Amino acid sequence: MKVTAERLENCQVELTIEVDEERVEQELRRAARRISKQRRIPGFRAGKAPYDVVLRLFGKEALYQVVLEDLTPTVFKEALEKEGIEPFAKAELVDAQFEPMVLKMVVPVAPIVELGDYRQLRLTPPEVTVSDEEVEAVLKRIQTQHGQWQPVDRPAQLGDQAIVDIESTVEGEVVFSNQERVLLLEAESLYPVPGFSEQIVGMVIGEDREFDLPYPDNVANKELAGKESHFKVHLHDLKELVLPDLDDDLARTVGDFETLDELKAQIRENLRTEAEREAEDRFVNEVLTATVERARIEFPPVLLERELDSLLEERDRALRQIEGLNLDNWLQMRKKSREEYRDELRPKAVERLKRGLALGKVVELEGIVLEDGEVEDQIERLSSAFGEQADKARDALSSPDNKRSIASDLLTSKALRRLVAIAKGEVEDEIDEEKELL
Amino acid sequence: MHIYEVIKRPIDTEKTRAQAEYGKYTFEVDRRANKHQVKEAVEEIFGVEVLSVNIINVPPKKGRYGRRIVTRKPAWKKAIVTLSPGERIDIFEGV
Numbered sequence: 001m002k003v004t005a006e007r008l009e010n011c012q013v014e015l016t017i018e019v020d021e022e023r024v025e026q027e028l029r030r031a032a033r034r035i036s037k038q039r040r041i042p043g044f045r046a047g048k049a050p051y052d053v054v055l056r057l058f059g060k061e062a063l064y065q066v067v068l069e070d071l072t073p074t075v076f077k078e079a080l081e082k083e084g085i086e087p088f089a090k091a092e093l094v095d096a097q098f099e100p101m102v103l104k105m106v107v108p109v110a111p112i113v114e115l116g117d118y119r120q121l122r123l124t125p126p127e128v129t130v131s132d133e134e135v136e137a138v139l140k141r142i143q144t145q146h147g148q149w150q151p152v153d154r155p156a157q158l159g160d161q162a163i164v165d166i167e168s169t170v171e172g173e174v175v176f177s178n179q180e181r182v183l184l185l186e187a188e189s190l191y192p193v194p195g196f197s198e199q200i201v202g203m204v205i206g207e208d209r210e211f212d213l214p215y216p217d218n219v220a221n222k223e224l225a226g227k228e229s230h231f232k233v234h235l236h237d238l239k240e241l242v243l244p245d246l247d248d249d250l251a252r253t254v255g256d257f258e259t260l261d262e263l264k265a266q267i268r269e270n271l272r273t274e275a276e277r278e279a280e281d282r283f284v285n286e287v288l289t290a291t292v293e294r295a296r297i298e299f300p301p302v303l304l305e306r307e308l309d310s311l312l313e314e315r316d317r318a319l320r321q322i323e324g325l326n327l328d329n330w331l332q333m334r335k336k337s338r339e340e341y342r343d344e345l346r347p348k349a350v351e352r353l354k355r356g357l358a359l360g361k362v363v364e365l366e367g368i369v370l371e372d373g374e375v376e377d378q379i380e381r382l383s384s385a386f387g388e389q390a391d392k393a394r395d396a397l398s399s400p401d402n403k404r405s406i407a408s409d410l411l412t413s414k415a416l417r418r419l420v421a422i423a424k425g426e427v428e429d430e431i432d433e434e435k436e437l438l
Numbered sequence: 439m440h441i442y443e444v445i446k447r448p449i450d451t452e453k454t455r456a457q458a459e460y461g462k463y464t465f466e467v468d469r470r471a472n473k474h475q476v477k478e479a480v481e482e483i484f485g486v487e488v489l490s491v492n493i494i495n496v497p498p499k500k501g502r503y504g505r506r507i508v509t510r511k512p513a514w515k516k517a518i519v520t521l522s523p524g525e526r527i528d529i530f531e532g533v
Contacts, residue, residue, distance in 0.1 A: 043451030050455065 003079045011088070011109050011300040017079045019071065019101040031066040064098050076105060085109060089302045108300030113361040116294045123287055123423045126279045130271045138267045142254055143246060149239040155202045156238055160185050162200055163237040166192060169230040170215075180236060190216075193229065203235045284416060287423045292354045295361075299353060307349040307356075308342055362415040370414075375407050382406075441479040444471045449516070461521040467493075469515045476517045487522040494518070 002018040029051055035058060036049035044053065055063065072093060080087060088110045095104035149161055156162055161184055167177040176192075183189075185197040193213045203209055210232050215224045244250050251263040316327035331341055362368070383393035397406065448454075449464040457464065467476050473491040480488050498513040521527070 043449075043454075045452060048452050053450065 001075065001078065001082075003082050005079075005083045005085065008106070009298075011111055011298050013083075013085055013107045013109055014094075015076075015079050015083070015085075015091075015103075015105045015107060017075055017103045017105070019075055019103070021100060024067065024071075024098075024101045027067045027071055028063050031063050031070065035063070035066065067101075068096055068103075071101075072103065075103065079105075080107070088300060108302045111297065111299035111303060111357055113357045114296040115291065115358060115361050115365065116296065118291050118294055118362070118419070119422055121287070121290055121294065121419075121423050122425055123283070123290060125283045125424060128272060128275045128279050130268050130275060134271055135264055135267050138271065139246065139264065142263075143243050143250070144241070146250060146253060147241045147243045150242045152238055152240045153205065154238075155204050156185060156200050156235065157240075158185050158187055158197060158201060159241065161239040161241070162203075162235060164200070165232075165234040165236070167232040168192065169232075170224060170227050175221075175224060175229070192231075193219075196231070199231070200233065200235070203233070205235055205238055207235050209233050209235075283423075284420055287419050288355055288358070288416070290423070291362075291419055292351075292358050295354075295358050297354050297357055299357060304346075304349055304353060307353045308345055311345050311349055311352070312338075312342065356412075359412050359415045359419075362419055363411050366415065366418050368411060368414050368418060370407060370410055374410060375403055378406050378410055379403075439468065439470065439475065441475070441482050444468050444475050444479040445483065457518070458526075461489075461523065461525060463519050463521065463527060465517050465519065467515050467517045469495075469513065471515065471517075473517070476519065480519050484527040486525040486527055489520045489522050491520070492518045 001020055001023075004016045006014045006016070008014055032049075032051045032054040033047065036044065036054050037047040039058075040046070041049040041053060041057060043049075076091060085107060086109060087107045089108045091105045091107040093103065094106050096102070152160070161182060163180055163182055165177070165179050166181055168175050178192075183191070183197070183200070185200055187197060189197050193215055195213055199209070199211050199213070210230065212228055212230050214228050215226060217225050219225050244253075246260060248259045251257040251260045254263060257263045257266065312327065319325045319327055319330050327338075331338060336344075379394060379397045383390045383397055386393040396402065444467055446466045446468065449466060454464040463480075465476070465480075467479075471479075473493055476491045476493070477488045480486065480491075494516045496514050496516050499511040501509045501511075503509070
């Protein structure tokens with residue numbers, strides 16, 4: 001058996017295997033015997049037909065097909081041993097020739113991850129500040145929430161709440177009429193047509209007004225799209241929003257606060273934690289991106305395909321959270337084929353795969369391990385979120401598969417934390433020192 | 439009758455292959471042929487010396503699918519030819 005191995009780009013090896021003739025011959029005869037066992041050949045009991053009869057009846061092609069199926073796995077294994085190649089995933093037979101028998105196989109091998117000088121990576125975490133304006137904005141929102149609608153007797157303004165009868169006529173026909181409809185007058189309001197609210201401005205209670213406005217092109221009822229409508233409007237009632245004063249009283253109604261300042265402090269505190277979390281997420285992201293950028297990562301295409309599979313699966317699961325949706329009909333709505341969507345996801349998959357590989361390497365290089373009981377703790381934490389069904393959830397999570405994925409999640413997040421610590425300069429070069437000691 | 443009309447085909451089965459080891463070769467022959475004609479034909483075509491010929495008239499066979507449909511296989515004549523010791527022919531090499 002002659003074997004040549006050629007390293008292709010992206011972590012694949014092409015093996016060219018030439019199988020010895022005697023061996024092929026032997027296999028051919030074995031194959032013939034098997035065929036004669038499986039298929040009825042007139043004049044012979046099962047398995048008793050001689051080689052030349054089988055050959056005549058089924059042809060050499062069929063025999064070679066059988067030989068190929070039989071021989072490929074064993075020959076492949078031998079070739080791998082001979083070349084000392086560790087296959088990472090299933091190899092693919094790309095070409096097969098007979099007489100002489102030459103097999104060409106592409107074997108994916110383990111991805112290469114070189115993180116480079118990731119320990120030298122230093123990034124400054126973003127400053128988190130909460131401006132007075134942001135606090136004021138939240139305060140304003142609280143104020144509006146606690147405002148009260150009170151009747152007013154003056155011409156209508158934007159921001160008012162109006163109770164109106166509406167009648168819309170298109171081409172002489174009444175297309176809809178609405179009695180005592182409550183409308184919030186806002187410039188950007190789309191109901192019933194854009195610009196309607198402005199037309200109401202200036203009306204007083206009891207007044208009737210008529211005006212023409214076109215329906216927008218994207219109106220739900222397609223027959224009306226783009227058509228001019230004649231509106232008749234009668235204003236029944238008008239209310240304005242009266243905001244409460246910003247004082248300690250408001251603070252007391254909002255919650256457990258004594259003074260307005262306490263409320264403000266709490267708002268500021270909330271905004272800060274939120275901003276900090278956001279900043280932390282962004283920073284983690286940045287660190288990871290920088291790490292991947294510094295690294296040299298190569299991977300076999302099968303890995304990418306697997307990543308894509310899991311991306312699609314996740315997408316499907318997310319969509320199924322919504323009643324009646326799944327990936328297939330969602331794609332149908334967007335008039336996209338599964339393949340197109342898969343291609344669209346490709347760059348994202350590459351990115352995610354690289355990050356995953358880099359983190360895996362960090363786990364390895366930093367010697368990150370899980371302490372005893374960490375997985376169990378995590379299961380406990382996750383399942384307690386299910387409340388009454390905690391026991392069920394705990395059982396489900398304790399399956400070996402889930403345990404493994406929880407363990408790997410934990411390792412990954414530990415690696416992430418380590419990377420962040422490195423980037424912040426909080427980690428001494430303890431690893432190097434340890435090595436020196438050894 | 440011409441000698442090439444006498445012999446129709448060799449019979450290739452497990453049994454005939456086994457008998458061929460002992461110099462006995464089996465053919466389907468024309469139903470009108472007799473032992474002498476078979477002997478002459480085999481000697482002429484394969485260039486061997488024939489010791490003896492045994493002939494069997496294979497009766498027609500009827501089969502049935504269900505109650506109605508009857509299938510028939512025609513009658514034919516089978517000749518087993520014994521060659522002189524040491525002689526052999528390659529009748530199974532394709533037809």
